Amino acid sequence: MGIRVISPGLATTVQDLGRPGYYHLGIPLSGAMDRLALRAANMLVGNDEGAAALEAVFMGPELEFTADATVAITGAEMPPKVDGEARAGWTSFDVKSGQVLSFDFLKAGARAYIAVSGGVDVPEVLGSRSTYTLGALGGFEGRALQAGDELALGEGKGDAGATIPEKLRRGPGSPAELRVLTGIYWYRLTEKAQANFFEDTWKVAPEADRIGYRFRDGRPVDFVDRAPPFGAGSDPSNIVDGCYPYGSIQMPGGTEPIVLHRDAVSGGGYFMLGTVISADMDLIGQLQPHMETRFVSVDMETALAARADRRALLAQMRDALS
Amino acid sequence: MKTRYSFGGDEHIFVEVDEEMSLEAFFKSLSMTRAVRESQIKGVTEICPANASYQIKFDPDQISPNDMLAELRQLEGSADGGDTVLNTRIIEIPVLYNDPWTHETLMRFRERHQDPGSTDLEYAARINDFATVDDFIAAHSGAPWFVSMVGFVAGLPFMYQLADRKHQIEVPKYLRPRTDTPKLTVGYGGCFSCIYSVRGAGGYQMFGITPMPIYDPNQEISYLRDFMVFFKPGDIVKFKPVDRDAYDAAVEEVEANTYAPLVRDVTFSLAEYQKDIDGYNKQLRETLHGN
Numbered sequence: 001m002g003i004r005v006i007s008p009g010l011a012t013t014v015q016d017l018g019r020p021g022y023y024h025l026g027i028p029l030s031g032a033m034d035r036l037a038l039r040a041a042n043m044l045v046g047n048d049e050g051a052a053a054l055e056a057v058f059m060g061p062e063l064e065f066t067a068d069a070t071v072a073i074t075g076a077e078m079p080p081k082v083d084g085e086a087r088a089g090w091t092s093f094d095v096k097s098g099q100v101l102s103f104d105f106l107k108a109g110a111r112a113y114i115a116v117s118g119g120v121d122v123p124e125v126l127g128s129r130s131t132y133t134l135g136a137l138g139g140f141e142g143r144a145l146q147a148g149d150e151l152a153l154g155e156g157k158g159d160a161g162a163t164i165p166e167k168l169r170r171g172p173g174s175p176a177e178l179r180v181l182t183g184i185y186w187y188r189l190t191e192k193a194q195a196n197f198f199e200d201t202w203k204v205a206p207e208a209d210r211i212g213y214r215f216r217d218g219r220p221v222d223f224v225d226r227a228p229p230f231g232a233g234s235d236p237s238n239i240v241d242g243c244y245p246y247g248s249i250q251m252p253g254g255t256e257p258i259v260l261h262r263d264a265v266s267g268g269g270y271f272m273l274g275t276v277i278s279a280d281m282d283l284i285g286q287l288q289p290h291m292e293t294r295f296v297s298v299d300m301e302t303a304l305a306a307r308a309d310r311r312a313l314l315a316q317m318r319d320a321l322s
Numbered sequence: 323m324k325t326r327y328s329f330g331g332d333e334h335i336f337v338e339v340d341e342e343m344s345l346e347a348f349f350k351s352l353s354m355t356r357a358v359r360e361s362q363i364k365g366v367t368e369i370c371p372a373n374a375s376y377q378i379k380f381d382p383d384q385i386s387p388n389d390m391l392a393e394l395r396q397l398e399g400s401a402d403g404g405d406t407v408l409n410t411r412i413i414e415i416p417v418l419y420n421d422p423w424t425h426e427t428l429m430r431f432r433e434r435h436q437d438p439g440s441t442d443l444e445y446a447a448r449i450n451d452f453a454t455v456d457d458f459i460a461a462h463s464g465a466p467w468f469v470s471m472v473g474f475v476a477g478l479p480f481m482y483q484l485a486d487r488k489h490q491i492e493v494p495k496y497l498r499p500r501t502d503t504p505k506l507t508v509g510y511g512g513c514f515s516c517i518y519s520v521r522g523a524g525g526y527q528m529f530g531i532t533p534m535p536i537y538d539p540n541q542e543i544s545y546l547r548d549f550m551v552f553f554k555p556g557d558i559v560k561f562k563p564v565d566r567d568a569y570d571a572a573v574e575e576v577e578a579n580t581y582a583p584l585v586r587d588v589t590f591s592l593a594e595y596q597k598d599i600d601g602y603n604k605q606l607r608e609t610l611h612g613n
Contacts, residue, residue, distance in 0.1 A: 024370040026473035135476035137539040184328035231343025231513035233494040243370045243377035245330030266473035275331030303332040
């Protein structure tokens with residue numbers, strides 16, 4: 001085998017870069033919430049950047065290795081230990097068969113990525129090893145890891161001591177800033193509500209997971225009056241059920257915004273006021289409950305420039321390791 | 323109908339065919355998504371038809387958002403006057419209305435509902451001017467339904483009733499979505515019925531539960547071996563009210579993997595349907611029962 005789970009952490013799942021092509025049936029992309037961190041972790045252990053790794057949220061697992069492997073931890077600051085001895089994050093290290101990998105308490109961020117040379121070998125389902133827990137699909141038996149689970153590893157060999165320079169590691173900042181393109185139903189809000197949404201400082205609510213992040217503590221929004229379109233329902237926040245973009249911001253009842261993430265519900269009947277740009281989606285995956293967050297209105301040009309910056313950052317990481 | 327285009331961030335385009343629901347809007351959305359699929363535009367990664375809208379996900383590194391938008395606008399012209407005859411199937415879905423599991427759940431989330439003093443069925447019957455809950459159930463299980471979208475969660479069908487507008491049932495969604503809904507709940511929001519394929523969050527009113535699984539990621543259930551999702555847009559559904567004994571018997575068959583849904587092939591013509599809705603629905607029911 002390769003890894004035996006002694007304790008699973010809070011919700012540790014197998015994730016890769018996801019499962020495109022089935023969103024029209026309600027099966028979302030899934031995959032690492034912080035894709036940049038997943039890619040970095042895989043690079044450090046000599047894997048393909050999209051290899052399957054473990055995503056641990058808020059609390060790390062305790063894992064006994066039953067084969068020698070090279071390991072790297074990226075994403076959240078959740079300091080790793082091998083047989084109780086500290087190891088550095090964003091840096092590859094060796095774990096020998098019989099040794100135990102564990103973690104200190106979370107210091108910053110929310111999700112750590114645990115890449116192992118060879119990748120986690122679970123069966124591919126619809127082209128991906130990612131876990132979609134809500135649909136009990138993919139990953140390890142379609143669920144988060146449990147004590148006693150045994151994970152197989154693929155073939156692969158990494159080198160200890162590879163490291164991503166500190167200046168290339170990225171966190172969400174404080175308050176976090178999420179850049180937004182307003183969308184098709186933005187016109188439904190009053191001008192005052194539109195201004196308030198971007199002025200307010202929001203806080204991540206406890207209901208924040210792989211499906212979506214809910215925010216609270218901002219002012220509720222007012223809607224422009226209308227006759228409800230047939231089929232939408234009478235609440236001003238209702239629409240005729242349509243598709244939801246990844247990163248789209250819905251506001252049921254006009255109170256608490258929800259940003260959909262990698263395990264998004266693919267559609268529904270609440271209006272979307274806009275969508276978080278693709279370059280900032282990774283940052284959401286590193287937000288803890290109660291963290292202050294602001295939404296910043298940007299245009300498409302800015303969104304595409306941010307996307308290009310992110311690509312450049314990845315290229316710099318690859319250069320630093322070559 | 324007035325089509326509106328909008329970017330959903332830098333990776334999606336959301337196209338609203340009509341703000342209102344109608345079978346015409348659904349057929350147009352379906353033919354536009356078919357045109358997108360056939361045109362094989364570079365960089366498209368997801369094509370998602372919805373009730374009266376559709377969404378495209380694309381890779382902006384391969385095609386610029388403005389070019390993608392231009393491609394879709396161009397296809398709209400070719401989709402007008404598209405095919406409104408579908409070769410599809412009709413499926414009978416047994417439903418235990420007013421079941422104990424959705425009842426327990428709706429009581430648990432009462433403070434998120436418009437009318438905490440009544441159940442979802444009582445509320446829906448009253449605001450749609452039905453004298454009794456039984457009358458309401460008779461209407462819900464009377465005319466068949468068109469699957470106009472699959473999504474929300476894996477394999478969940480949104481269904482639009484084959485009825486003229488004055489006979490359509492309409493209810494609001496919960497004020498705040500629930501964090502729990504039993505698996506296989508028959509729900510209702512706006513003018514749509516749905517079946518929750520898995521347990522999870524939901525905002526629709528809850529009317530009952532079906533014993534028939536519609537999603538199986540392990541592909542072990544006999545009729546889900548070919549693909550894990552049962553429904554696709556264009557399917558036609560007829561609900562059949564059943565009592566607790568019939569429900570329990572069906573659950574036993576599901577557990578023994580001997581349950582076989584009643585399914586018949588059928589051709590649906592939008593034009594023929596519009597000429598005589600009641601007559602057309604009667605024909606559909608007869609097709610289902612093999613008369």
